[in-house]
Amino acid sequence: MPDATLADRAIVMRQARLHARISRRRAVSMLAWVLCGAALAALCLSIVWIIGLVLVRGIAALRPSLFTTVTQGTGGGLLNAIEGTCVLAFGTLLLVIPFGISAGIYAAEFRSSVWARVIRFLSDVLVGLPSIVLGYFGYVTMVEGLGWKFSVAAASITLAIICLPYVARTTEVALGEVPQSLREAAYAMGAGAGTVTLRISMRLAMPAVVTGVLLALAISVGETAPLLYTAGWSNYTWNGHLTGSPIGYLTYVIWAFINEPFAAAHALAYAAALLVTGMVLLISVASRMILLRAQRRM
């Protein structure tokens, strides 16, 4: 029966084509997985490479005298820079905590008001502004305009403006996740907006708000560009003046000293890189742990 064989042959061929198509699709999928894995592997390799470089050369450059002596020319220690970074970070937090959290509170608790919308929109604009632009703004207005020269005040205020939108945004998002029924219950008990926000909503939002503040801390430790023309550089420890005298900081050492032709300068740059990277990574691990603990408690 020729008809049957013809039909058989058609079925066989169709199945063969189907199998070929399936195995081609499997092969394509496999290849795509390999490419995706390679992308992730390249990323992980880079991070291990970068952190490895900083660790190996940084640890080799560590000496106790780094923490007790100031920089002299392109040698000496890092005491002035370590102290300067701490002073600037402290000043930044001092400014950004009240202003940033207030902005977040207003944007979240009075969210439908016009001013809240203005805060939210311009916070998004501010977060997109390059940090060097803010540094130049600080130079034009404070260093030159107000005659503060390179100073702690000019540098801290510039850093605080950079951090503002981050703190405001994390606070706003954290408050947005507090259930509305809690607020209503508190209002029903006769509490005012201040009591409700500070004693009910903020208490629940606190872990996330703290991560926002930690992010600000990491930014103020790790930034360089906005400080170049607001903080300047100083070989001496801080003299306690807010304006009029420059201050050293760690990230400057990395940038300026790696370009020097001396081994001692390179050692200082790598030691500074180790300290900065260590601090920033520690901060990000801490903020992650705070979030994890908060999630577990809920």
Next chain:
Amino acid sequence: MTGARRAPGFGIGMNFRRLMAILGGSVPVSAVAIVLFLAVYAWPAIRFNGFGFIASNSWNLGSLYAEPVSQGGAMILPGAQYGILFLIVGTLLSTAIAMLIAVPVGVGAAVFLAEALPGRARLWLSFLVEMLAAVPSVVFGLWGYAVLIPLLGHYIFPLMTGLLGWIPWFGEPAGSGYGLLTAGLVLSLMIVPLIAATLRDAITAQPMYMREAAAALGATRFETIWKVILPGLRPVLIGAGILATGRALGETMAVLMVSGNALNVLPHSIYAPISTMAAFIASQLDSALQDPTGMATRALAEVALVLCLIAVLVNVLARLILARATAATSQQRA
């Protein structure tokens, strides 16, 4: 807050609101002040430079030891000219290269993290990728300077000119390692975590039934991701991508350390030295301060202003696209 108005804490409530409004006003006030002060400060330079500022390659402070002359109503040094076309081109090209590398790598890494790895490995590798985002930009610059540039300049770029030399922009000379491609590579590393982390979270958050439906139709796991999950996440990818673009446009230190800081020339190959607006502001203030007429620092403020405008434009664009994409998706769902 009508509830608060009737409550006994009325006075405190209103004062609290006003206090938050005033303190929170620091955000809009700073944003407006930055643009306003830079614009006012740069105004004499804007008037003096005109359109040539963004259309010519002629950044020249003039002769620093000569008497300032009056030209076009402004006091300048003789021969002073300010044109930053090469900076605009350098900024846009390095960002474009960074995005060309970062988007596919970020998508691939996100898909692998979200779908291919078991729980514990996923947690640790996600953490590793997020660590990359925390590394300060000057440390990226340090790595680029100490590791990447010798490696690229001595081995990879000469190899690339040999293999890919027939493609325009990829041919000789291979250069020193400082340049456009190096800057793009370092920038891409800095922005890839943002894309990867955002997309990974979005993939993980997609409902299980979509995967089940695709699997029931006979799709392989990768086809499920590629044809079912990822198309729905296009707005997320566009949003993260444009935010990453904004960051790459304004990145300063890493670019300053690896770009070769070219002056007044346009790149003619992918290995050629460039400079970007952000890096230029950081590197030029010291010499601009030598200009007794102050026109150089005002011209630098104009650079900052142009960079500012591009950054705001990119940002607003991202939000518009995101809003439209989200509206379209919710319409589809409905």
